[in-house]
Amino acid sequence: MDKNQEKLIKPLTWLTFTGFCLVSLFAAPALQSNFWPGRTGQYSVNTASELKRLEILDTLSEHDLTELAHYQDTYHVTLPNVFKDPYWVNRLGLTSRKFRATWYISNPYDLLPKGLKTALQHKSKPFHKQAQVWQWCKEQKFPPSWREALKAALIETTPENLWRAARGRKPYAKNGKYLQPIVIEHEPGMLEVKDGHIATDPRVISLNSEVILLVRINGADQILRVTAADIGGRVKGYHVDLPIKMHPGGRSISNAKLPAEKIRNANVEILTTIKKRTNPNRKA
Numbered sequence: 001m002d003k004n005q006e007k008l009i010k011p012l013t014w015l016t017f018t019g020f021c022l023v024s025l026f027a028a029p030a031l032q033s034n035f036w037p038g039r040t041g042q043y044s045v046n047t048a049s050e051l052k053r054l055e056i057l058d059t060l061s062e063h064d065l066t067e068l069a070h071y072q073d074t075y076h077v078t079l080p081n082v083f084k085d086p087y088w089v090n091r092l093g094l095t096s097r098k099f100r101a102t103w104y105i106s107n108p109y110d111l112l113p114k115g116l117k118t119a120l121q122h123k124s125k126p127f128h129k130q131a132q133v134w135q136w137c138k139e140q141k142f143p144p145s146w147r148e149a150l151k152a153a154l155i156e157t158t159p160e161n162l163w164r165a166a167r168g169r170k171p172y173a174k175n176g177k178y179l180q181p182i183v184i185e186h187e188p189g190m191l192e193v194k195d196g197h198i199a200t201d202p203r204v205i206s207l208n209s210e211v212i213l214l215v216r217i218n219g220a221d222q223i224l225r226v227t228a229a230d231i232g233g234r235v236k237g238y239h240v241d242l243p244i245k246m247h248p249g250g251r252s253i254s255n256a257k258l259p260a261e262k263i264r265n266a267n268v269e270i271l272t273t274i275k276k277r278t279n280p281n282r283k284a
Contacts, residue, residue, distance in 0.1 A: 041073035050079055053195075054212055054225050056273070059093055080221035083214050083271060094212070094271045099240045101215070101268040103258050104199070104232070106181040106243040108153035109165035111253035116146045120166035127159030145254070152253045173197050173229035175208050181243040182224055183217060183263060188249045191262060193222050199230035199241035205270070207231065214269035215242070218262050240268065 047069060051057035060068075068088070071077060082088045089096045109117065119140065127133050133154065137147055153162055161171035161179075170178040180196035198213065205211060205228045213224045235241050244258065251257075 041069070043076055043078060044069035044072040047072065047079055050223065054223065055210075056092060056094070059273075064091065078221070080214060080223055083212070083223060084269070089271065093273060096214075096269050096271045097238065098267045099238045099270050101240055101242060101265045102234075103242050103244050103263060105156045105253075105256065105258075106171060106179055106245045107165065108156040108253050109162055110248045111246065111251050111256050112149050112153060113146060113252070116142070116149055117166065120163065123163060123166070126163040130154055130159055133159050133162075149253050152256075156253075174199075174231045175227075175229045177227075177229055179230065179243060180227075181245040182213070182215075182226060183242070183244040185245065185247040185259065187247055189259060189262065190247075191218055191259070193217050193224070195225045196227075197229035197243060198226045199232045199235050199243070200228040201235050201237055201239065202228070202231055204238060205240075205272075209272075212271040213240075213242075214271065216265055240270065242268075 048057060048065065051060070051065075068082065071088075072079070072082065077085075083092075083094075083096070086096070105111070109120070112120070119142075123136065127136070133150060134147075137150065150162075157165075157171060164171060173179040177197075180194075182194060182196040182198070184192040184194070186192060200207075200209075207228055209228045211226060211228065213222075213226045215222050215224065230241070230243070232241050242263075244263065246256065246258070
């Protein structure tokens with residue numbers, strides 16, 4: 001390289017470097033200011049996607065989101081704990097109330113004795129009432145243990161759903177949709193948590209209402225968007241019944257025990273929207 005080329009390259013190099021620094025200094029903050037997720041930290045990194053799943057992201061302003069991210073990352077607050085804070089519950093346009101919680105088995109057929117399951121498979125017509133189940137038991141002269149198993153199963157489901165399950169069909173919820181349990185036990189103790197259905201007293205939470213459920217499973221707080229798709233004779237007032245699909249694992253419906261240490265919740269929080277706000281500045 002001769003001296004003339006060297007003299008030309010050095011100024012170009014410095015010019016390029018200086019330009020890059022100026023762009024980084026002034027342009028980057030401007031770009032970030034319009035992209036809230038870019039400023040998230042350890043505690044708020046998934047907040048935007050979670051709020052979108054819960055269908056409340058589009059009701060919030062950029063200012064609300066920015067302050068929420070700052071609050072989470074400054075004070076090390078997880079989103080479930082945000083939903084326990086009355087100030088943020090109100091700011092997110094929600095109202096919160098405690099409900100007594102119980103669980104019910106969404107697939108009791110799978111826990112019936114093998115011979116009884118075979119008998120149900122051979123039953124050609126569906127049951128519509130419990131009286132029809134007991135008449136069938138009498139006609140077939142089933143042993144008392146099978147009657148007890150059916151009695152336990154019919155606490156968890158309807159006669160028609162029990163008959164449907166014998167044919168590999170999904171159970172119906174009260175709203176006519178396929179029941180979607182919020183916990184699925186793939187192996188004993190191995191739980192999958194997902195959005196789904198709950199049973200409520202329709203006088204308190206009307207059928208088909210969508211609400212946010214704050215529940216503790218496997219030692220961690222979970223935020224689920226659930227539908228009040230089912231009702232129950234024992235579900236009265238501020239009480240919700242939560243469905244779990246249990247792995248048979250050699251269990252019998254008559255003495256089946258829920259994985260209580262993993263799903264025990266004396267109470268849960270139900271959050272509902274109290275105001276619908278559409279942010280006109282948020283792009284779809």
